Amino acid sequence: MALINFFSEETDFVPSKKLFLRKWIKQCVTDEGARLQELNFIFCSDAYLLQMNQKYLRHDTLTDIITFDNAEKEGVLAGDIFISVERVQENAAQYQVAFFDELCRILIHGTLHLLGYTDKTKQDKLKMTAMEDRCLEKRSAL
Structure with missing residues (x-):
């Protein structure tokens, strides 16, 4: 069963x-020919992610995302993706895009790392x- 979970560490986001x-x-993963097992997105503070990075x-250095691949088989997607909510907010302001759009970009960025x-x-x-x-672009078809 494919699972996508959302957690928070040091943030109430x-x-x-x-x-x-x-x-x-799930659609993006399937379109890449992989099988989704489990993805955990952990939203956190800058300080928390800096500690992870160190x-x-x-x-x-500060970063917006760190991805850990937990897959045990080729073609199976499993991992933990840590995301700094503060970096996403700053990126959205810097690139003048909506917060949700930048969040989607970061979510899929981490997922793509797991896809190779x-x-x-x-x-x-x-x-x-x-x-x-x-x-x-696939978001509009859903």
């Missing part, structure tokens, strides 16, 4: 439209951003 988000994310990735997309090089980042855009 709860996403709106949870059923819509679940359906949309502890697990040895990076001493990377953003380490300029070329990889362009490919990943294009895929994010395709997934975001």
